């Protein structure tokens with residue numbers, strides 16, 4: 001590692017470094033998708049079907065990637081998505097991730113299933129903190145969690161609605177990757193082959209707080225979490241429905257965001273129910289295989305709610321150009337999940353900082369080469385769609401328009 005770039009010139013470099021540092025079972029838990037990983041691949045390839053149409057001779061010397069979300073100004077159009085595993089990839093990785101977000105001037109979302117307690121993240125990292133909620137079967141426990149988030153100063157509550165059942169991730173079972181960690185010959189070897197992780201993360205937890213645990217869970221429930229394949233927490237409910245959202249709206253006084261929608265009618269209904277924002281997401285291709293990519297429905301959801309609510313999107317973003325494409329399709333900001341996890345896994349705080357720096361540079365470069373000075377200037381006119389299905393509804397030639405043009409011109 002010759003310089004402060006950590007030998008990483010893009011997010012894929014950080015991914016390679018992460019792969020070398022952490023046990024394969026843990027890496028795959030973070031990196032992979034579900035079943036045949038069709039959606040995981042489509043989340044990436046969808047960006048290849050959208051091209052840029054730049055403008056030239058525009059003075060871009062004062063370009064500015066700042067955005068305002070929920071009245072707060074941020075240094076770039078990114079938010080760190082909730083991921084329950086930052087604290088497994090690095091000792092207290094959530095604190096490192098939240099610090100990197102604060103330094104970069106963007107919000108950080110702490111997951112319900114994180115390994116570090118929400119109060120500690122707030123005390124030690126600060127910044128613009130959002131809290132993600134997986135609703136539990138016992139709604140009163142979820143309400144207590146939300147009360148804690150309020151007391152700890154979290155500014156937004158992100159209710160995840162696409163996790164009512166865990167995805168089918170066969171590799172986790174094959175890798176014996178469970179929480180709390182149960183030792184099998186396969187994963188013992190996996191851990192032994194990664195001594196930096198074994199001593200720097202696992203051993204550090206063992207000598208301080210013991211085996212990593214879901215520190216936001218109530219104590220009695222925490223003790224009951226025995227080895228089940230990761231992500232299959234018995235605490236998730238499959239009865240989540242609209243009244244739950246209403247109930248959360250009643251008790252949460254700050255911004256309420258619904259995460260995991262891909263349907264314009266659902267998104268509009270969420271806003272009618274009082275949501276301030278919606279995250280268009282397929283959970284990074286981790287839950288339902290064969291599901292559409294958020295980018296494929298972003299334009300119609302932007303048409304439905306873009307003027308009434310804050311529109312966020314995630315799943316598959318690895319480049320600044322991906323972010324610029326999504327903003328051109330109507331998103332107000334992009335959430336990134338694995339990108340900063342790779343950074344955390346490889347180098348802790350420094351790696352997350354580097355991941356965000358890469359995005360900042362790439363977004364700025366793309367803005368310059370597109371002839372854009374402010375994020376608000378971006379729109380579908382900067383894009384060309386190799387796949388007509390991706391074209392935003394208002395940019396498609398409708399019959400009415402074509403008839404009108406004919407009437408006027410002929």
Ligand SMILES: Cc1cc2nc3c(=O)[nH]c(=O)nc-3n(C[C@H](O)[C@H](O)[C@H](O)COP(=O)(O)O)c2cc1C
Nearest residue numbers: 030081082083084111160283284315316336337338
């Ligand atoms: C390892 C991992 C853990 C995740 N845990 C959660 C979670 O606890 N809650 C949640 O709402 N989303 C979770 N997600 C989904 C992310 O919030 C986000 O939707 C997804 O990672 C975006 O895709 P990307 O990783 O391609 O950026 C997780 C994703 C990953 C990769």
